[in-house]
Amino acid sequence: MRARDLAVEYETVSVDTDATTAARLMAEHRLPALLVVDHTGAPKAILPASQMIKILVPGYVIEDPTLAAVVDEHHADRLCQALKGRTVHDCLSQSVPPPPIAPPDATALQVAALMAQVRSPLVAVAEKDTTGTRLLGVITASHLLERLLIAAS
Numbered sequence: 001m002r003a004r005d006l007a008v009e010y011e012t013v014s015v016d017t018d019a020t021t022a023a024r025l026m027a028e029h030r031l032p033a034l035l036v037v038d039h040t041g042a043p044k045a046i047l048p049a050s051q052m053i054k055i056l057v058p059g060y061v062i063e064d065p066t067l068a069a070v071v072d073e074h075h076a077d078r079l080c081q082a083l084k085g086r087t088v089h090d091c092l093s094q095s096v097p098p099p100p101i102a103p104p105d106a107t108a109l110q111v112a113a114l115m116a117q118v119r120s121p122l123v124a125v126a127e128k129d130t131t132g133t134r135l136l137g138v139i140t141a142s143h144l145l146e147r148l149l150i151a152a153s
Contacts, residue, residue, distance in 0.1 A: 001108040001151065002106065002107060002108075003108075006111065006139045006143065007125035010031075010137060010138035011025050011035070013025065013035075014036065014038070016089065017087060018086075020084065022052070026052060032049055032140065032141070033047055033049060035122065035135075035138055036092070042132060043098075043124040043135060045098070046096075046099045046100075047088060047091060051091060051093060052083075055086075056080060058071075100114045101124045101126050108147065108151075115141055121140060123139045124137075
């Protein structure tokens with residue numbers, strides 16, 4: 001199996017996308033992360049769902065998780081208001097690494113190794129040429145695992 005055969009269409013957002021829109025996209029499609037692309041459509045970053053959740057949780061609760069027990073349900077139900085007025089760029093960590101990108105002819109093992117090395121829930125599959133980078137699709141960890149299990153049967 002080659003990366004081009006494993007890659008599927010996947011939801012992408014730009015750094016300028018509204019954070020609430022991105023969160024809804026993740027929730028509605030149950031995505032482990034979103035691929036963030038630049039203005040040309042080339043992969044720029046990965047925004048994990050866990051990072052979006054971290055933005056919702058007040059800093060004082062992250063520092064002391066026992067404080068979560070004293071926040072009443074009314075306030076907990078309004079956590080997503082923390083996304084209002086923010087963009088995807090605001091949600092990315094300060095030291096966001098470039099997304100893992102596999103060439104179309106990479107083997108399943110090469111993709112798995114890349115995914116494991118950078119601990120990413122997804123890998124972009126893209127072709128690079130003189131005009132830039134063209135996204136072909138994405139391979140998620142769950143899809144790769146499914147295909148590897150099928151191959152092993």
